[in-house]
Amino acid sequence: MRKVYIVGVGSTTFGKHSGESIESLAVAAAVDALLESAVDREQIGALYLGNFISGPLNGKEILAGIVADRIGLQNIPCTKVEGACASGGIAFRHACMAVASGDAEAAIAVGVETMTHATTKQTTAALNCAMDNENDGPSGLTFPGLFGLAWRLHAEQFGTTRQHVSAVVKKNKANGVRNPLAQMGATLSDETIADSAPICDPIQLYDCCPTSDGAAAVVVVSEVIAKKISQALKHRAIEVLASVQTRGSPSIGGHQNLVSFDATVTAAKRAYEMANVKPADVDLVELHDCFSIAEVIDSEDLGLVPRGQGGYWAHEGRTAVGGDIAVNASGGLLAKGHPVGATGVGQIYEVVQQLRHAHPNQVPDANIGMTHNLGGAGVACTVSILRGVA
Amino acid sequence: MIARMRCVQCQNTLSASATVCPACLSKDAESFSLPSDGRLLSWTTIRRAPAGYPVVAPYDVVVVELAPGIRVTGRLVAESPPPTMGAHVKSVGHEDGCELFIVTTL
DSSP, rough: OHHHHHEEEEEEEEEOOOOOOHHHHHHHHHHHHHHHHTTTTGGGEEEEEESSSSSHHSSSOOOOHHHHHHHTTOOOEEEEEBBTTHHHHHHHHHHHHHHHTSSSSSEEEEEEOOTTSSSSHHHHHHGGGSSTTTTTTGTEEEEEEEHHHHHHHHHHHHHOOOHHHHHHHHHHHHHHTTTTTTSOOOOOHHHHHHHHHHETTTGGGBBBBOOOBEEEEEEEEEHHHHHHHHHOOSSSSSEEEEEEEEEESSSSSOOTTTTSSSHHHHHHHHHHHHHTTTGGHHHEEOOOOOOOOHHHHHHHTTTOOOOOOOHHHHHTTTTTSSSEEOOTTOOHHHHHOOOOOHHHHHHHHHHHHHHOOOOOOOOOTTTTTEEEEETTTTTTTEEEEEOOOO | OOOEEEEETTTOEEETSSSTTTTTOOOOOEEEOOOOOOEEEEEEEEOOOOTTOOSSOOOEEEEEEEEETTTEEEETTTSSSOTTOOEEEEEEEETEEEEEEOOOOO
């Protein structure tokens, strides 16, 4: 496989974009990424668009072709991909594969979602399409409920407390204050979090990410193109060392261990091998904290924190910017927001800014960064490892 | 007893929605009975039910291990004693595809 480089990124703010169409958000992010990349549009050989619920919430499909049309791409293959909350990560991985395989010299990944115009009832019904509705749905389970089940087991097995998990919330909300793209950064106290409304015990309101609108885009190119445009680039190119996609059980009963996601463990293992890096080499990670306890589990599944220690590390500040491993310096899904299909591409945007040393919440000396995007009850996962090129 | 399906060819326990055994791809399945009581692996109290769900929140969703490696996602009936980790639970029937459990004091 050929080497792949990121030469342009773009993103809207994540949050409420009242009155803006889903196409217009995707186009805004894609144009920013294209203009920054200095790549001719004629060279873009594939477009992948990550989106989960534009059908039920907007009555719109075929978004990949629509976005390509709006930004004047050639008659290239344009593909919408769906893997619930991992849709964006999957779009990025496919764009990388198009270049790595030699099928395209350049490709663009776009992620987009609009959710805030819909009622809570419509949104939760649409999101619940990511559940195994034959096996888990009849119990009345919801996604926060799934993580409530996992939290209780994590607490039982490892002694994780409300205070440990609140440390994740406080850190990500505080990181969000420093990120101008973030939807809801905040300075929170333990009391405010512990007194927030119960959702699915032990999950409370501040343990949940918000619903969001937003889009992000990334342009990837071959080594040949990267060299050709290097003089025109204002930023350093970022090398994609690995981009891996896996599947896990779609249903709860299929998980051997409810405090770990097989899809994440497998994806991380393959990504480390492919990138030839060790967990200790990773300077920062943007991981899938759809709920606070998910960050604890993900950080352990990715091998970045010892098993069972995720809550303790957060509480001790070891996952803060400047700590052992910076986790979600962007604010993560909890504070930056979670426009579902955009999230995975937005994570790439954040890591790229960190590796360019241009992030508003910069991790000191960042050289190797990771992203982790997880969908459904762990049914789809992507893990990517990026490196700044000197 | 709780009825489940298993593969005739390789005896693999099948999920409720399986039409083919994922281990051997056989389509021959047979019903068998699992014990109606098991151990509570975890639970959560749902305070906001999914849209259109016929049960009024709050209610407890439980994951029960009926036999080694065989787990069911179900719901506690309203009159159940409060759940605790590892508690014994017993099936008291099912409703709209959902297994219903009660915590039993030993």
